[in-house]
Amino acid sequence: MKRVVSIVAFALGLAFTSCGSPTASSDSTKAAPARQILINGAGATFPYPMYSKWFDEYHRKFPNIQINYQSIGSGGGIRQILEGTVDFGASDGPMTDEQLKQAKTKILHFPTVLGADVAAYNIPGITEELNFTSDALAAIFLGKIKKWNDPELKKANPSVSLPDKDIVVVHRSDGSGTTYVWVDYLSKISPEWKSKVGMSTSVNWPVGLGGKGNEGVAGLIKQTPDSIGYVELIYAIQNKMSYGKVRNSAGKFVKADLMSVTAAAAGASKQMPEDFRVSITDSTGPDAYPISSFTWLLIPSKIEDPMKKKALTDFLEWMLTDGQSMVEALSYAKLPAEVVVMEQKAIAQVQ
Amino acid sequence: MTTASPTIDRPVSPQHKFVQRLLRGDQIAHLITLIFASAIILVTALLFFELFRSSALTRQKFGFSFLMTTTWDPVALEFGALPFIYGTLVTSALALIIGVPLGLGAAVFLAELAPPRVSDGLAFLIELLAAVPSVIYGLLAIFTLIPLLRDYIAPVLRSTLGFLPFFQGPSYGVGLLAAGTVLAIMILPFIISISREVLLAVPREQREASLALGATRWETASHVVVPYAKAGIIGSIFLALARALGETMAVTMVIGNDPKINASLFAPGYSIAAVIANEFSEATSDIYISALIELGLVLFCITIAVNAIARLLILATTRKSTAHS
Numbered sequence: 001m002k003r004v005v006s007i008v009a010f011a012l013g014l015a016f017t018s019c020g021s022p023t024a025s026s027d028s029t030k031a032a033p034a035r036q037i038l039i040n041g042a043g044a045t046f047p048y049p050m051y052s053k054w055f056d057e058y059h060r061k062f063p064n065i066q067i068n069y070q071s072i073g074s075g076g077g078i079r080q081i082l083e084g085t086v087d088f089g090a091s092d093g094p095m096t097d098e099q100l101k102q103a104k105t106k107i108l109h110f111p112t113v114l115g116a117d118v119a120a121y122n123i124p125g126i127t128e129e130l131n132f133t134s135d136a137l138a139a140i141f142l143g144k145i146k147k148w149n150d151p152e153l154k155k156a157n158p159s160v161s162l163p164d165k166d167i168v169v170v171h172r173s174d175g176s177g178t179t180y181v182w183v184d185y186l187s188k189i190s191p192e193w194k195s196k197v198g199m200s201t202s203v204n205w206p207v208g209l210g211g212k213g214n215e216g217v218a219g220l221i222k223q224t225p226d227s228i229g230y231v232e233l234i235y236a237i238q239n240k241m242s243y244g245k246v247r248n249s250a251g252k253f254v255k256a257d258l259m260s261v262t263a264a265a266a267g268a269s270k271q272m273p274e275d276f277r278v279s280i281t282d283s284t285g286p287d288a289y290p291i292s293s294f295t296w297l298l299i300p301s302k303i304e305d306p307m308k309k310k311a312l313t314d315f316l317e318w319m320l321t322d323g324q325s326m327v328e329a330l331s332y333a334k335l336p337a338e339v340v341v342m343e344q345k346a347i348a349q350v351q
Numbered sequence: 352m353t354t355a356s357p358t359i360d361r362p363v364s365p366q367h368k369f370v371q372r373l374l375r376g377d378q379i380a381h382l383i384t385l386i387f388a389s390a391i392i393l394v395t396a397l398l399f400f401e402l403f404r405s406s407a408l409t410r411q412k413f414g415f416s417f418l419m420t421t422t423w424d425p426v427a428l429e430f431g432a433l434p435f436i437y438g439t440l441v442t443s444a445l446a447l448i449i450g451v452p453l454g455l456g457a458a459v460f461l462a463e464l465a466p467p468r469v470s471d472g473l474a475f476l477i478e479l480l481a482a483v484p485s486v487i488y489g490l491l492a493i494f495t496l497i498p499l500l501r502d503y504i505a506p507v508l509r510s511t512l513g514f515l516p517f518f519q520g521p522s523y524g525v526g527l528l529a530a531g532t533v534l535a536i537m538i539l540p541f542i543i544s545i546s547r548e549v550l551l552a553v554p555r556e557q558r559e560a561s562l563a564l565g566a567t568r569w570e571t572a573s574h575v576v577v578p579y580a581k582a583g584i585i586g587s588i589f590l591a592l593a594r595a596l597g598e599t600m601a602v603t604m605v606i607g608n609d610p611k612i613n614a615s616l617f618a619p620g621y622s623i624a625a626v627i628a629n630e631f632s633e634a635t636s637d638i639y640i641s642a643l644i645e646l647g648l649v650l651f652c653i654t655i656a657v658n659a660i661a662r663l664l665i666l667a668t669t670r671k672s673t674a675h676s
Contacts, residue, residue: 072632073632073633074633075632075633075634075635076632076633078635079635099635166521168523173603173608173625173629174628174629174630174632174633175425175629175630175631175632175633175634176633197426198426198427199426200425200426201425201633201635202425202629202630202633203424203425203426204422204423204424204425204426204427204610205609208609209523209525209607209608209609209619210607210608210609210619210621210629211608212603212604212608212629216604219493220525223493223497223498223524224501224523224524224525
């Protein structure tokens with residue numbers, strides 16, 4: 001069985017290298033007496049553009065290592081790594097204690113990049129950037145603030161003339177890491193949200209319309225006057241959507257961008273647990289954007305095949321150093337330096 | 352053939368007879384097609400069995416209350432299917448209410464009244480419509496149908512039929528009405544093209560007899576041809592309904608995806624197929640997956656029930672029409 005796998009891996013590797021540029025393939029045939037290594041992973045969709053870029057670059061650097069990644073969603077990634085059908089998983093939300101208990105071998109979390117959710121809105125006639133307090137966001141999504149000219153919203157936006165219109169709330173209808181980050185934040189800042197709704201990749205929304213995927217939510221917001229919803233920061237940047245500032249725990253209204261998201265991670269890195277399973281929403285730090293999150297690679301702590309183990313740990317090392325320099329070009333936020341150092345130490349746990 | 356002659360003298364065992372019949376070819380064709388046909392039964396049975404088995408967890412935990420309750424909470428792991436069943440049935444019914452008169456009218460025109468060249472050209476276009484992927488219909492609905500519904504159609508409905516509970520409350524564009532309309536557009540090609548074929552298959556003598564009695568072409572079409580083809584037309588409608596019940600992508604794009612039961616057609620809703628597609632990939636706990644699979648089982652049963660009703664209806668109408676003649 002193993003032989004068959006390695007033969008297939010070899011054939012696939014050859015097929016892929018021959019697809020590359022002619023110089024690269026001639027290099028690889030000369031310089032690849034080493035075995036072809038095929039590594040399979042599956043999971044989160046949010047970091048997929050980054051991961052595919054990394055895996056592609058890494059394959060170019062080491063033509064005998066081929067990493068396949070299927071972006072089937074965080075839940076699927078967790079399920080597949082628990083069942084052992086993939087070599088690594090990926091998730092936008094950390095695995096729960098209960099899930100970790102189900103694993104046959106201990107599973108390690110490695111943060112790779114950072115993302116954030118933004119509150120995007122469409123109010124005809126308003127071009128200003130709105131300010132949202134955490135209370136206002138929770139109340140809007142609980143259905144308690146019903147109109148745009150609610151005193152809570154007016155107080156945070158004194159210079160804007162907010163209309164006397166009903167707020168249309170838009171959320172994700174599909175289970176999603178984006179939702180996880182959003183409701184994780186709402187659960188932290190609002191006890192009522194925590195007890196009534198709670199947090200998961202999909203929840204029982206008190207109000208609102210559901211859109212499928214970031215594009216579904218964005219489409220509904222664009223189509224529906226007086227609407228508000230949440231999308232990933234990268235998606236909002238790429239599609240030039242207007243989104244508001246959110247007041248962080250230091251009391252400052254912060255706009256989500258790569259700097260403020262990394263600042264949130266730096267703020268949280270002081271209390272970083274050993275296993276990196278940490279939520280950085282509502283992070284401390286004066287410039288931290290409060291609805292930020294890590295996204296993780298899920299790596300089994302014991303990998304039988306020594307070649308595979310070496311390939312994966314080498315990749316992790318590369319991802320934390322060279323890999324991080326490619327992050328911002330794709331509008332993801334970099335890991336703070338402190339976290340990189342901690343992760344480099346943690347790589348040794350993979351055996 | 353050459354081996355056939357020596358076997359004549361010998362007493363033939365039943366097994367031999369079978370082999371002989373087999374060799375003649377008819378039996379082989381019979382056997383092979385039988386295997387193909389039983390594959391269908393096998394797949395259906397397997398589907399049902401798998402759905403039944405994988406939903407054991409929620410069937411045990413919630414029992415029949417799964418079908419009666421309205422809370423769908425993946426955090427508290429409380430699951431009730433009623434809003435989804437409601438959304439599925441309402442949108443499909445709406446699709447039929449809008450789609451059947453339109454489709455039937457078009458089919459009658461194409462089969463009976465239009466010149467053959469126009470009829471064939473249009474029939475080709477209609478078959479093309481059936482091949483358009485549902486996500487394209489969903490996109491079209493988002494960009495054209497929803498603004499139209501929200502800004503023009505909903506206000507008119509509210510001011511004229513607003514006394515009915517179906518047309519009250521705010522309209523966001525997306526909702527049950529939008530989903531029903533999109534489904535109606537999607538099932539039209541099925542109704543039109545099958546009904547047209549069925550109408551064209553009505554024997555010419557029927558028409559000629561009616562015309563000879565002095566009926567107009569419209570009277571012939573409505574009183575003679577359509578009743579004659581009733582069984583086939585009902586079949587086409589139920590095929591369309593089955594498609595509407597199971598449609599996923601276009602529905603989830605426009606229905607609003609909110610699992611609540613509202614009498615108003617302007618309100619957002621949710622359908623069974625849509626929630627499975629939306630939530631399955633991120634469902635991690637066993638009971639959550641089981642609940643989604645049980646929803647699949649419910650949809651499967653609804654579809655079977657619909658098909659059974661269609662069979663019975665067709666049977667009843669054909670029996671009646673043969674009794675008449």
